[in-house]
Amino acid sequence: MALLLTRAQRVVVLTGAGVSAESGTPTFRDAMTGLWASFDPQQLATPEAFERDPELVTRWYDHRRIGCLECLPNPGHLALARIEQEITSRGGSFTLLTQNVDRLHQRAGSQNVVELHGSIIVWRCTKTGELITPQPEPMQSFPPRSSCGALLRPDVVWFGEMLPEAALIAADRALADADLFFTIGTSSVVQPAANFIFVAKRNGATTCEINPTDTAVTRWIDLVGRGKSGELLPQVVERAFGPEKA
Ligand code: OAD
Numbered sequence: 426m427a428l429l430l431t432r433a434q435r436v437v438v439l440t441g442a443g444v445s446a447e448s449g450t451p452t453f454r455d456a457m458t459g460l461w462a463s464f465d466p467q468q469l470a471t472p473e474a475f476e477r478d479p480e481l482v483t484r485w486y487d488h489r490r491i492g493c494l495e496c497l498p499n500p501g502h503l504a505l506a507r508i509e510q511e512i513t514s515r516g517g518s519f520t521l522l523t524q525n526v527d528r529l530h531q532r533a534g535s536q537n538v539v540e541l542h543g544s545i546i547v548w549r550c551t552k553t554g555e556l557i558t559p560q561p562e563p564m565q566s567f568p569p570r571s572s573c574g575a576l577l578r579p580d581v582v583w584f585g586e587m588l589p590e591a592a593l594i595a596a597d598r599a600l601a602d603a604d605l606f607f608t609i610g611t612s613s614v615v616q617p618a619a620n621f622i623f624v625a626k627r628n629g630a631t632t633c634e635i636n637p638t639d640t641a642v643t644r645w646i647d648l649v650g651r652g653k654s655g656e657l658l659p660q661v662v663e664r665a666f667g668p669e670k671a
Pocket of ligand 1: 440441442443444446524542582583584609611613615635636638640654
């Protein structure tokens with residue numbers, strides 16, 4: 426993987442919840458802990474659930490939002506930011522396609538981040554579409570409302586909703602001429618992200634996967650790194666680019 430990174434010119438990385446696991450945020454398919462353990466995320470992350478009980482859904486999302494704000498980027502996030510810096514400083518292109526909504530990639534320094542499933546850090550007015558970033562503390566009243574009085578919702582993609590068109594266009598554009606594709610910390614069960622590896626392969630990219638376990642796409646991957654992204658990525662980066670410059 427390190428050798429591939431030293432030679433690649435157009436790198437695309439797809440990440441999922443596994444990249445944030447070592448920062449302490451539960452992966453999507455892990456049970457939520459504590460207060461929310463009795464709720465199935467896939468039942469709460471839907472427009473129907475929001476319609477039925479906006480207070481419950483916004484309390485759950487605000488609980489997760491605060492959890493994300495309390496987490497720190499881990500060495501895997503930082504390694505991805507370093508890869509982008511090394512590739513772009515030598516004139517290459519780097520695109521980070523993430524299914525994560527926690528903005529830890531951006532806090533680690535990643536620049537070209539495409540949020541396929543939106544962000545839990547930003548909320549939007551259900552009437553005007555206006556985006557707001559709530560204060561980094563628990564909301565005081567539920568369900569929260571925007572200045573016009575309409576309900577606020579997290580700016581995330583819920584089950585059954587379309588992904589942001591701009592994100593899909595950016596992903597297609599990056600995958601069209603990628604020469605190296607990484608899928609990291611995702612079970613690769615949710616479309617359209619799960620299909621990106623096949624688009625990259627069809628376009629001639631070498632494909633790599635970093636995950637402690639096999640996923641739905643492992644058998645099509647050229648190079649598999651079996652392990653945690655927070656451990657493997659820093660090793661790959663060190664071998665490819667040398668120690669972090671002070
Ligand atoms: P999942 O919870 O489905 O998968 C997490 C993946 O991370 C699994 O393959 C784990 O093996 C792997 N993993 C766990 N710890 C890891 C670590 N330390 N390093 C690397 N990998 C690790 O989460 P996602 O694949 O991100 O969509 O789920 C994709 C989408 O499904 C989510 O974005 C969400 C959900 O539907 C929406 O909410 C629209």
